[in-house]
Amino acid sequence: MATGMKSTAGAPPAGSIELGRRQFLALAATSVIGACSRDSVYHPTLAPNSLLARGPQVAQISQTAGIVAWRSKDPVVGSVEYGDSPAYGQEAAVALAQTEHVFALQGLTPGTRYHYRLKLDGQVESEGHHFDTAAAGAAPLRFAVLGDSGVCSPDQMEVAQSIRNATPDLVIHTGDVVYYFGAPDELDPNYFLPYRTLIDRIPFYSCLGNHDVLTSNGAPLLGALYMPTNSADGSSRFYSFDRGDVHFVALDSNQDTAPGSLQYLWLQADLAAATARWTVVFAHHPPYSNAAEHGSDMTVRANLVPLFDAYGVDLVFSGHDHNYERSLPMVNGNVVNGFEEPDFMDPAGTIYLVTAGGGNFLYPSGADTYTAFSDMCFHCLLVDVNAFRLTVETVVPGGAVIDRFSITKS
Numbered sequence: 001m002a003t004g005m006k007s008t009a010g011a012p013p014a015g016s017i018e019l020g021r022r023q024f025l026a027l028a029a030t031s032v033i034g035a036c037s038r039d040s041v042y043h044p045t046l047a048p049n050s051l052l053a054r055g056p057q058v059a060q061i062s063q064t065a066g067i068v069a070w071r072s073k074d075p076v077v078g079s080v081e082y083g084d085s086p087a088y089g090q091e092a093a094v095a096l097a098q099t100e101h102v103f104a105l106q107g108l109t110p111g112t113r114y115h116y117r118l119k120l121d122g123q124v125e126s127e128g129h130h131f132d133t134a135a136a137g138a139a140p141l142r143f144a145v146l147g148d149s150g151v152c153s154p155d156q157m158e159v160a161q162s163i164r165n166a167t168p169d170l171v172i173h174t175g176d177v178v179y180y181f182g183a184p185d186e187l188d189p190n191y192f193l194p195y196r197t198l199i200d201r202i203p204f205y206s207c208l209g210n211h212d213v214l215t216s217n218g219a220p221l222l223g224a225l226y227m228p229t230n231s232a233d234g235s236s237r238f239y240s241f242d243r244g245d246v247h248f249v250a251l252d253s254n255q256d257t258a259p260g261s262l263q264y265l266w267l268q269a270d271l272a273a274a275t276a277r278w279t280v281v282f283a284h285h286p287p288y289s290n291a292a293e294h295g296s297d298m299t300v301r302a303n304l305v306p307l308f309d310a311y312g313v314d315l316v317f318s319g320h321d322h323n324y325e326r327s328l329p330m331v332n333g334n335v336v337n338g339f340e341e342p343d344f345m346d347p348a349g350t351i352y353l354v355t356a357g358g359g360n361f362l363y364p365s366g367a368d369t370y371t372a373f374s375d376m377c378f379h380c381l382l383v384d385v386n387a388f389r390l391t392v393e394t395v396v397p398g399g400a401v402i403d404r405f406s407i408t409k410s
């Protein structure tokens with residue numbers, strides 16, 4: 001067991017995360033969680049004369065398709081010019097004046113950089129953007145993971161810069177994307193503006209945190225992102241997708257996960273049908289956490305760990321406890337292959353990670369006998385998957401790697 005260095009980044013406020021909105025905003029005003037001001041040097045804004053109100057964002061980038069979406073201030077006829085060179089060459093348009101513009105581009109070439117720009121009522125929006133389609137086959141993949149970010153703090157922007165520097169193929173968010181209530185007016189200052197120069201090129205996939213569902217059970221966030229909808233109820237409350245040789249599964253740990261529930265039965269069928277070499281699950285509430293603030297979610301542990309064990313899930317990412325903690329491989333709570341730390345060969349269990357240092361104030365981390373590493377720090381994870389080998393690095397603002405482990409499958 002090892003615990004990390006003491007964090008130098010921010011002290012936790014007194015009291016619980018379950019603060020009232022007034023208390024939360026008071027903390028923000030005193031910079032405990034960072035000022036969320038339009039004047040902040042940390043806080044990007046749209047150009048005053050822009051016709052855009054939000055975006056653009058990309059979503060669900062695959063080998064041959066991808067979504068480009070944005071919001072305009074006023075109803076306009078929107079179109080997107082795109083192509084595999086800065087000359088664009090193709091254009092998708094909808095002849096209807098509206099404010100929400102969503103274009104599902106099809107027939108793209110795998111492993112190709114696509115350039116795009118927006119047009120609103122025929123006027124070219126000044127910035128050019130780009131995204132990369134997924135490479136064909138089981139190509140190497142890099143993805144980033146973060147959680148509990150949505151407060152518009154300087155720390156959130158620092159973590160975002162780490163992700164930007166790493167140029168991942170996609171980003172996984174472990175929830176609490178938008179504090180405090182997941183309300184419509186909180187989406188832009190806490191998500192779309194801080195990540196504006198990430199989401200225009202890299203698809204984000206999130207699960208729902210407890211704060212995200214405080215407004216209309218998460219409808220504002222779910223309606224603003226364009227994530228997969230292959231769940232049992234056709235929503236993106238929980239879903240799965242493949243990228244490279246990884247099967248990703250997002251769960252809604254705010255909802256019922258009990259055996260026999262809609263989500264449980266869907267997860268069981270989804271894991272049984274998965275064919276990728278690697279399986280990664282992300283859900284907000286951690287089945288294994290030793291932070292004093294929340295700790296392990298015993299309901300999630302009791303309901304879902306048996307499925308993770310049965311279907312050989314490799315990694316489970318969670319949020320909620322605002323720090324970092326990594327377990328050794330475990331089956332039913334018992335460590336397996338622990339002596340191989342930190343480079344595991346065919347581990348017979350699942351590694352559980354709490355990654356919730358994406359920008360909100362931190363909680364002191366803890367450790368148990370199964371803990372490989374924990375630290376109270378702002379951070380993101382970078383996961384590199386290359387055929388039989390998967391490597392995870394924990395990166396803090398400034399670029400230092402404070403934890404690293406690997407899994408090799410023979």
Ligand SMILES: [Fe+2]
Nearest residue numbers: 176209210320
């Ligand atoms: Fe949470």
